[in-house]
Amino acid sequence: MSASATAAAGPGASAGRAAGRAAGRAGLFVVAVAVLVASAAVSVRIGTTDVSYPDIARSVGFHLGLDVQPLPRLLDSLIWDLRAPRVLMAALVGASLAVCGAVLQALTRNPLADPYLLGISSGASTGAVAVAVLGLGAGSLGVTGGAFAGAALSFGLLMLLLRRSGLDSVRIVLTGVVVAQLFTALTSLVLMASGDADVIRAITQWLLGSMASARWDGVVVCAVVTLAGIAVAQLYAGVLDGFSFGADTAASLGVDVRATRLVLLVVTSLLTAVAVATVGAIGFVGLIVPHGVRFLVGPLHRVLLPMTALAGAVFLVWTDALARVAFAPQEVPVGVFTALLGVPLFLLVLRRRGDL
Known part of the structure; x- marks a missing residue:
């Protein structure tokens, strides 16, 4: 082909390649949505008491006002009141934390940044526990407001400590660890101040991350904040x-x-606060998911962010399902499994950067 013909074909070929990439990304997005829906259905189905997919469809259809035969009350309550909000909460929190990680990694130019490592989750935990246990500002703040105040305070402290050294990647992580330890210690002090062994046990398990308390009112609040924040x-x-x-x-x-x-x-901070206030502190989601998605779709954030949200939702839905059934009938906090998966990846990222 002559040079003139190649030049003439160049713009058309470039446009064709761009259209092909756009179609590929759209197809990947559709596949990710389908995987999320399928994952949610499977997660609702499995547990200490298995239910069938037709039962799930009947329960959802009945509560949506469709003309279907209602299930027995106990089975319907198991699906609609317990498992469905739990699975939806896991999807929302996973999407929220994953997007937070992607945003923080871009803002700080640090591949290790996420709300957990930077101390935001620890600060939110302290604020939520201070309201729940000590009643500080309970009338005006509420648990979510307390969590947001704690998250904002922890991040403000992080930025204050970094004001002279700048946003160097290693300094951010090290300073974030210090801030996280500070607020973890404050949370422990608040718990000890309560003097109630049952309260300490319940709050400690909640702080490890659990979807067990998810209900529809919390799902609605989390959905509004998560969708607005991602937008x-x-x-x-x-x-x-x-x-x-x-x-x-x-x-x-x-x-x-x-x-x-x-x-x-x-x-x-707001997304992290709402996540912590509803399900406790779940670490490493914001670290694991953005790296995996970035490997698949590239670094452009207009593609990365929605795909990261979907991948985070799928990841936490499956992690929560694993937490429910791995040692059934005893339930393991979901934060334990995210840490078990996140720590090796954290070390892998450090190794690839040459810091380990």
Whole structure:
């Protein structure tokens, strides 16, 4: 083919490749949604008492007002009141924490950043426990408000400690570990101050992460906050691409670095706070999922963020199902399994970066 023919075909070929990539991403998104729906159905079905897929369909149909025969009350309550909100809560929290991890990794240019490692989850836990156990600000804040205040306080402390050294990758992680340990110690002090062994036992298990208390009212609140937070993060997808190359690069593209960073940090703090207030502190989701999705779809955040949300939802739905059935009838906190999976990946990322 002559040079002129190649040049003439170039724009059309480039457009064709771009269209092919867009179609491939759309197809991958559809597959991810289908996997999430299938995972949710399987998770609702399995447990100490197995139920059938027709039973699930009848229960959901009945509560949605469809003309179906209702199930016996006990079986319907098991599906609709216990398992369905639990599975939906796991999906929402998984999506929320995964997106938080992706956003924080871009903002800090640190592949190890996530709400757990940076101390945000620990701060949210302290705030939630202070309200739940000590009743601090219970009338005006509530547990979710307390968790948000704790998350904001912990992140503010992190930024204060880093104000001179800057957002160096290693310093962020080390300082985040210090902040996390501080708020973990404060949480322990609050629990000890309660002096009630039963309260300490219940709160300690909750802090490890559990979907057992999920109910429809909590699902609705978490859904509203999660969807709004992910939507805001998606609006800043192009800006996050710039942050991935550094704040100076983002500023050269006309981004108001300070205001953008503030908005996204508030969004991630709120998402983390709601997750912690509803199910406890679940670590490593924001570390594991974005790296896996980035490997599959690339670094562009307009694609990365929605795929990360879906992958995070699928990951936590299956992790929660494993926590329910692995040692049945005893239930293991879901945070135990996310840590068991997250620690090896954390070490792998460190090794690939040459820090280990």
